[in-house]
Amino acid sequence: MKYRIQSYSFLALTWLTLFLLSDTRIHAQEAPQKVFVRMEVDGLSCPFCTYGLEKKLKKIDGAKEVFIDLQAGEATFIVTKDKQPSKEKLEKIVKDAGFVPGKISFSEIKAKKEDER
Amino acid sequence: MKKRIFFLLLLWGVAYAAQAHEPLYGFGPHVLFKGGFAPHLTLKWNQNEFESEYALGYGLTRNWTLIAELPWSTTDGEYRISGTGLRSKYRFWLKAGKGISHQASLITRLEMPADGRGSLLSMAVTTGQEALHLYWFASAGYGLRMGGNGSAPGHRMIYNFSIGYRPYKVNYYKPDIVFFLESSGNVFARSSENGQNSEESGGGNFALAPSFFLTYRNYALRGGIQYGLWNAAYAPKIERNFKLTLEVHI
Numbered sequence: 451m452k453y454r455i456q457s458y459s460f461l462a463l464t465w466l467t468l469f470l471l472s473d474t475r476i477h478a479q480e481a482p483q484k485v486f487v488r489m490e491v492d493g494l495s496c497p498f499c500t501y502g503l504e505k506k507l508k509k510i511d512g513a514k515e516v517f518i519d520l521q522a523g524e525a526t527f528i529v530t531k532d533k534q535p536s537k538e539k540l541e542k543i544v545k546d547a548g549f550v551p552g553k554i555s556f557s558e559i560k561a562k563k564e565d566e567r
Numbered sequence: 568m569k570k571r572i573f574f575l576l577l578l579w580g581v582a583y584a585a586q587a588h589e590p591l592y593g594f595g596p597h598v599l600f601k602g603g604f605a606p607h608l609t610l611k612w613n614q615n616e617f618e619s620e621y622a623l624g625y626g627l628t629r630n631w632t633l634i635a636e637l638p639w640s641t642t643d644g645e646y647r648i649s650g651t652g653l654r655s656k657y658r659f660w661l662k663a664g665k666g667i668s669h670q671a672s673l674i675t676r677l678e679m680p681a682d683g684r685g686s687l688l689s690m691a692v693t694t695g696q697e698a699l700h701l702y703w704f705a706s707a708g709y710g711l712r713m714g715g716n717g718s719a720p721g722h723r724m725i726y727n728f729s730i731g732y733r734p735y736k737v738n739y740y741k742p743d744i745v746f747f748l749e750s751s752g753n754v755f756a757r758s759s760e761n762g763q764n765s766e767e768s769g770g771g772n773f774a775l776a777p778s779f780f781l782t783y784r785n786y787a788l789r790g791g792i793q794y795g796l797w798n799a800a801y802a803p804k805i806e807r808n809f810k811l812t813l814e815v816h817i
Contacts, residue, residue, distance in 0.1 A: 490665075493663030493667070495699050498816070520738065548600050548661075
């Protein structure tokens, strides 16, 4: 009897471990890697003119959390890695909005940070 | 897209507007972002007259904006369309740094009055600075009046200089205000009638106008009062008048 209970417990634990492992794997595949994009934009001084830049940034496929800081002279947003726009595309967007592009940087957001969000 | 066209048609039908992102009584170098629309409504009035203007701007390229204007005014006690106008603004110079930009543009404007006066073709060069706290604009232009009804009214030189100050820290997500002091004036050449210069024509005038530029994101309200300070020869003194402009960028 004791041996049977031990066997069932072992099977149950094995099943649970396998389930949790597979679940984590699925989640890891589902959550795409995200990228934080930071762009220095020269000429940002007037909120009324800035709307054109915000409008164009929001049109980028997958762009989320678009934020423009006039004091810092920069625009930031988050995008998934598979939809990350090129520097050339971002420079064109800034120019079409009537501004001058500066330094553009991309930094990957760690999954842990993503969960915290 | 259909929604946008409907919205623009609706605005065209019910509103009469003009440009907010310029001195209220002059020109400025600002151009619209590429693909952007800017309907604006301008109201101007004094003791005797009421004028309104509806204009629609479109950002053809990042440096070139086209603006169609439809002015209305009270003439002989009737309120009607006083003409049509088409303005092209091309920015040929832009220098920008963190929180500051300097620009210069060339403006060409064709105004076709509906009352038989000659068309007015104007060209102006305008430059200016926009920064987190300090603004200034300077413009000079020449208006070529093409004779109507057999007469040739005098050509016109226009100039303006404005300074503006933003007293608060700017934040894109909050309402913003800039206060301006605008100066503007005209110099009129003599008119001619059947090839003869009219002695009782020509001159100059000058006016000052305090104004404000209140914005929230893509909405702008601009208003001011213009005081005529000086006139010479046969140029009329600019009457005290009030002006309001409402503009939206879409």
